Amino acid sequence: MSLNTFYRLDGGVRHYAWGQRADQGDKPLIADLLQQEPGEEPWAELWLGAHASLPSQVHGADGALRPLDQVVAEDPVAWLGKAAAEVKPQLAFLFKVLTCSAPLSIQSHPDAKSAVTLHATHPELYPDPNDKTEIIIALGQFQALAGFRGITDILADLEAVKAFLPWLALWRNGEATLRALVEALFALDAVPLAAMLTNALQELNAREGHLSPADKLFLSLSEVYPGDRGTLFAYLLNQVTLEPGQSLFLAPNSPHAYQKGAGIECMTNSDNVIRAGLTPKAVDVKTLLNTVDFDRTGYQMVTPKATDIGNGQVLEYQAPTEKFRLTFYRDAACNLEDHPDVMGLFIVVSGEAALVEANGARTIASRGTSWIRPAAAKSGRIEPTEPGTLVVWAQTNF
Numbered sequence: 001m002s003l004n005t006f007y008r009l010d011g012g013v014r015h016y017a018w019g020q021r022a023d024q025g026d027k028p029l030i031a032d033l034l035q036q037e038p039g040e041e042p043w044a045e046l047w048l049g050a051h052a053s054l055p056s057q058v059h060g061a062d063g064a065l066r067p068l069d070q071v072v073a074e075d076p077v078a079w080l081g082k083a084a085a086e087v088k089p090q091l092a093f094l095f096k097v098l099t100c101s102a103p104l105s106i107q108s109h110p111d112a113k114s115a116v117t118l119h120a121t122h123p124e125l126y127p128d129p130n131d132k133t134e135i136i137i138a139l140g141q142f143q144a145l146a147g148f149r150g151i152t153d154i155l156a157d158l159e160a161v162k163a164f165l166p167w168l169a170l171w172r173n174g175e176a177t178l179r180a181l182v183e184a185l186f187a188l189d190a191v192p193l194a195a196m197l198t199n200a201l202q203e204l205n206a207r208e209g210h211l212s213p214a215d216k217l218f219l220s221l222s223e224v225y226p227g228d229r230g231t232l233f234a235y236l237l238n239q240v241t242l243e244p245g246q247s248l249f250l251a252p253n254s255p256h257a258y259q260k261g262a263g264i265e266c267m268t269n270s271d272n273v274i275r276a277g278l279t280p281k282a283v284d285v286k287t288l289l290n291t292v293d294f295d296r297t298g299y300q301m302v303t304p305k306a307t308d309i310g311n312g313q314v315l316e317y318q319a320p321t322e323k324f325r326l327t328f329y330r331d332a333a334c335n336l337e338d339h340p341d342v343m344g345l346f347i348v349v350s351g352e353a354a355l356v357e358a359n360g361a362r363t364i365a366s367r368g369t370s371w372i373r374p375a376a377a378k379s380g381r382i383e384p385t386e387p388g389t390l391v392v393w394a395q396t397n398f
Contacts (some may be wrong), residue, residue, distance in 0.1 A: 003078050006355045006363060008059040009068070009345070011048040011370055017280075018102040019044030020262075029099050029139075029262050033349070042101075048370050048394075049094035050270055053127055058372065068372075077090050081341040083376035083398040093324035093392040095345055096187055096265040098136065103221060104258045105279035106145075106230045106237075109134070110272050111252035114291050118272065125282055126272045131398035133247050134267035135302060135319045137326065138242035139349070140262030144236040146217075146248055146308035147299035151178050155234050157214045163199035166192055166231075168217040179294040185232055186285050193229055197222070213239055221278065230277015233257070238299050249300045253293040264349075264392050268323045299328040304328070312384070322397045329391040335374060342395045344373040346382070351389025 005144045013030060019042030020028035028043035039096060047054045050069035057065040072079045076089035084092060109132030111119055118126040135143065137370055148154075158164045171184040188196070201222055204215050211219075225231055237255060242248060242263070250256055257278065260321035275281055290379040304315040312332030316324050327334070331351075336344070347370040355363040355371065365371060365382075373380070 003075075003359075003374040004363075005357055005374075005377060006380070007372045007374070009048060010057040010059070010065065010374050011046045012054040012056065013043065014045040014047065014054070016044035017105050018084040018100045019394050020099045020101050024101055030097055032045055032346075033097065033347075035368060035381065043099060043317075045099075045265075046097040047094065047318040048096065048268060051094050051128070051271060053271055056370070071167070079374045079378040080343050080396070081398070084342065084375075084396045087322075087398055090269070091343070091345075092269055092396050092398075093394060094267050094269050095324075095347075097347070097349075098257050098258070098263070098265045098339040099262040100260055102112070102224055103260075103278055105221055105281065106233045106255065106257045107275070107278075107290060108255050108274050108292050109250070109252050109270070110274060110287075110291055114252075114287075115272055116272065118287065122398075124286075125284060128270050128272060130268055130270035131252050131317070132268055132270040132272050133250070133252055133321050133323065134254055134265060135207075135247055135317065135324075135326065136242075136258070136263045136265045136280040136327075137247040137317060138244050139262045139264065140244055142242040142246075142263050143259040143261065144240045144242070144248060144256060145233065146235060146240050146250065146256045147238050148297045149238050150179060150296070150297050151181070154181070154235055155179075157212050160212070161200055161203060162197055163203050166196050171224055174218075177294070178297075179289075180252050182236065182294070183289060185229060186289070187253075188229070197227060197231070198228075206221070224387045228277050228316045230279075233277065240299055245304070246317065247302045251300070252318075254296065254299075255288075255292055256299075264326065265295060266326055266394050268321070294297040311387075318397070324394060325397045327393040327395075329382065329384070329389075329393065331384050331387060331389055333384065334391060334393060335375060336380045336382075338382065339373075339393075339395060340378070341375050343375045344395050346373070346391055346395050349390040349392055351387070352385045353389055353391055354381075354383045354385050356383060 022038040031038040054069040076085040112131040119129040315328040
């Protein structure tokens with residue numbers, strides 16, 4: 001394969017239950033981007049990358065499709081760049097378009113050491129030995145739960161609900177720490193837990209006075225996941241609302257749960273998820289308690305570096321990791337010379353772009369199409385051809 005050019009990429013779609021559905025209003029974003037009929041399935045994630053469980057397919061010059069992980073493995077330096085290939089001869093990140101209309105599970109992701117152990121002992125739950133660090137950048141308003149609240153704020157809300165006395169009583173028999181509060185939640189037996197949840201719903205629904213944001217979220221989550229102790233994380237985690245262009249960074253061992261919206265997500269090349277509730281999938285409370293960082297509260301946002309170019313703007317999102325970084329080109333051209341010796345994976349989210357090769361050849365990249373620029377392609381440009389064009393570029397930062 002000649003590597004001094006752009007290659008079209010076909011991503012895979014995950015139809016998780018919390019994704020967007022056609023019967024909820026507008027056509028699901030991912031189906032719309034791919035120009036596919038949505039059917040009755042939920043559209044949750046478009047994967048662009050080389051993860052073994054769902055590698056993207058590269059269009060060859062002869063029209064044949066080949067998995068990206070296999071293509072890169074044949075010549076990692078030419079595809080990834082020397083620095084990235086020396087770290088690991090495979091793509092270091094996984095790039096996604098994510099859309100959710102219902103809450104995701106309460107979850108965290110393992111660090112590098114834990115990922116190796118979990119994959120070796122429970123490969124059916126943890127499909128790879130990689131840590132998972134991620135960033136989500138909102139395409140519209142995006143709601144999430146992220147990071148623990150301070151213990152004082154948590155207790156102020158819990159103590160205002162009489163029904164939660166069994167949980168608090170169990171906690172006060174041990175250490176007065178955040179970890180102990182979460183451990184007490186999972187130590188509640190099924191029968192007293194069910195009674196507590198029922199009593200809390202009745203108390204809050206009958207309350208004529210003030211409901212805290214955590215109360216309101218608990219009531220909302222209980223409608224989707226009745227009887228699930230994960231609903232009580234409404235009191236434990238911070239509620240975060242991202243406006244378009246704002247981003248949330250999630251380090252390993254950080255509890256979180258996306259709630260609603262659409263965004264661009266990028267992460268280390270992993271699909272490891274430690275779940276604690278709000279899901280029909282396997283819950284692994286023991287691993288969560290052994291790995292989550294209870295000493296870290298709050299959450300971390302990434303402020304992009306913004307550069308105005310003519311009528312357009314370039315937004316660079318530099319997360320605190322070498323594995324990936326993202327750049328939004330809004331009505332602005334991307335010069336490949338600005339990204340030397342690195343592979344770029346990009347998608348046209350809106351509008352249309354022209355892919356200009358070093359020899360002047362032009363290819364039109366329409367909305368929803370995804371592409372790869374091998375590191376060996378040293379020059380060229382991605383140019384918007386109409387107003388309102390957004391190209392999102394992902395690369396490693398080695």
